Amino acid sequence: MKPMFSRGPSLQLRLFIAAIAAIALIIADSRFGSFVKIRTYMDTLVSPFYFLANGPRVLLDGVSETLATRQQIELENSVLRQELLFKNADLQLLKQFKHENIRLRELLGSPLRQDEHKMVTQVMSSGTDPYSDQVVIDKGSNNGVYEGQPVISDRGVVGQVTAVSKFTSRVVLICDISHALPIQVLRNDIRVIAAGGGCADDLILEHLPSNTDIRVGDMLVTSGLGGRFSEGYPVAIVSSVKVDNQRAYTMIQARPTADLQRLRYLLLLWAGDRHGDTPLAPDAVHQVAKERLTQMVDLLHPRGEWDQVKAPTPRECTQIDENCPYQTTSDSPGTVGFESTTSHGREPTNIVRPLVPMTNTPSVRDGVIP
Structure with a gap:
């Protein structure tokens, strides 16, 4: 059975x-x-x-x-007009500073690239998971959004996109415990990593030496490392600095500049490679640096001045002349570019010294980096 x-x-x-x-x-x-x-x-x-x-x-x-009443609308319109006037005045100076910054970066050969496209998006909902700080925005792959895309607000960095669908996307906030962001101190360019500790707490800068020059009130901005965010976007302000004397480490906390718990409108950023531009290879960067060095040297010493001067040979320079790039002496006819020295009537020693500055040497003039 x-x-x-x-x-x-x-x-x-x-x-x-x-x-x-x-x-x-x-x-x-x-x-x-x-x-x-x-x-x-x-x-x-x-x-x-x-x-x-x-x-x-x-x-x-x-x-x-x-x-809304007509009076409220007129009052709001008046306030907005005044704010717009001040913003336009600041924008005029900002344009001047921007062009000046571009010229300085070209002179220094900086490879940094600024974002060239932005899109406004709206937060639709926030995550309910206490162990994950994320929000959902109303832009997706149909709008060109991609995973890893940086997201900012009008006050600073918010986070980056982690998942993309056709119409919506998920953004992980910088306060999430799984998120870390390369940053630098605006005051002295010290580069550190800011890790999230939950949106209820501040960002954490751990395992720094006790002599690290970071103070309360320092502004932390993106460093540009990692290829996600461009350099200079505000991230947080240092709120506390605690030194652990037993382990010789400093525990630093920083409060995000963006109000991460009251997000409404955000900005999606596209980097310089949105249209297919790729970063330069290391050899290409080195070649550009050499060309710019040549241009800078030519500005200081035009080639016409060098062409007018006949390049003498070591045999023609029999006397010490500061304009002669090759010097020989009767004591040491085989020595080129140096002068032998004597001491108190003794025989010539092997001590030599250059007669012309290094900036006048042919290698620097031709733009070759030693």
Whole structure:
């Protein structure tokens, strides 16, 4: 007679199988990205619900603007006109500083490239996971958004895109515990890494030497390293500096300049390679540096001045002349470019000294970097 109820696997075996399956799924997703397409499809399917949930807020904003009184609108218009006047005055100086900065970067041969395209986006929802600080924006792959794209606000850096669907995208904030950002101190260009500690806390700068010159109130900006953010965007302001005397380390905290808990409108940035431009190779950068060095030397010493002067040979320079690039003496006719010295009537020694400055040598004149 068969038993009425068949006994299945034990609870321990079920738990073990479930744990093994969960670990396998985590490894497959984190190491091999096996579920990226599935996650993208799910975000695309869920995106209409984001727009539907955001509808009441848009409706309320429209109703409040419609019911606003004429006096309030006139007052707001007057305030905005005054702010626009001040902004335009600052913008005129900013344009001058921008052109001056471009000229200085060209002179110094800086390879930095500024963002050339921006797009306004709106936050649709924020994540409810307490262990992940992310927001959803209303721009996706149809708008050219890509993974890793930097996102800023009007006050500073916000984060970068981690997942993209057709109509929406997910942005991880700089305060997320899994996020780290290369930054530098605006005052002295010290470069460090700012790690997120949760949006309820400040950013953390760990394991710095106790003699690091970082003070409370220092402005931290993006360093440009890593290829994500361009250099100079504000990130945070140092809020506390604590020195651990036992381990000779300094624990530094910095408060983000952007209000990460009240995000509404953001800016998506596209770097200089948006239209297919690729960074220069190291050899090309070195060649550009040599060409610019040649141009700078030619500005200081035009080639016409060098062509007018006959290049003498070592045999023609029999007397010490500061204008002669090759010097020989009767004591040491085989020595070129140097003068032997004597001391108190003794025989000539092997001590020699150059007679012309290094900037007049042919190698520097021809733009060759030693």
